[in-house]
Amino acid sequence: MNIIKKHLAGYRYSVNGIWLAFRSEPNMIFHFVAAIAVILTNSLLNVDRTAWLITLMLIGLAWMAELFNTAIEKLADRVTKEQDLLIGQVKDIASGAVLIICVFAVICALIIYIPYLF
Numbered sequence: 001m002n003i004i005k006k007h008l009a010g011y012r013y014s015v016n017g018i019w020l021a022f023r024s025e026p027n028m029i030f031h032f033v034a035a036i037a038v039i040l041t042n043s044l045l046n047v048d049r050t051a052w053l054i055t056l057m058l059i060g061l062a063w064m065a066e067l068f069n070t071a072i073e074k075l076a077d078r079v080t081k082e083q084d085l086l087i088g089q090v091k092d093i094a095s096g097a098v099l100i101i102c103v104f105a106v107i108c109a110l111i112i113y114i115p116y117l118f
């Protein structure tokens, strides 16, 4: 019973983490709007099951990258808020991870949607 309680408490912390990221990171709103746009486009174009799977995975990966980026930024700010070369590099690399998944998501979206449009 204790194990189940602990496990369920873990979900509460995780959901709290997602909520905190939404509150502290404006980019999360962008990712949310992009996810809604993708879901609407998929429905309007009536895309096949594979396209749904790929786009949903990309949404998940983009959100995951943004959450890691937000966590790393917070940790970096805890280390120091002074200008620091390494902290700057750490933040740039974390934000680069988000950019990479977003660029590949756009490329995948073009490959998936273009045949449905023309």
Ligand SMILES: Nc1ncnc2c1ncn2[C@@H]1O[C@H](COP(=O)(O)OP(=O)(O)OP(=O)(O)O)[C@@H](O)[C@H]1O
Residues within 6 Å of the ligand: 025, 027, 069, 073, 080, 081, 082, 083, 084, 085, 087, 088, 089, 091, 092, 095
């Ligand atoms: N303490 C620091 N020392 C050196 N450079 C920093 C420092 N804090 C931030 N920077 C630089 O400023 C950039 C933006 O950092 P900031 O903490 O404002 O993130 P942000 O604008 O929320 O980024 P993101 O859009 O990725 O969420 C970093 O990528 C880094 O290049």
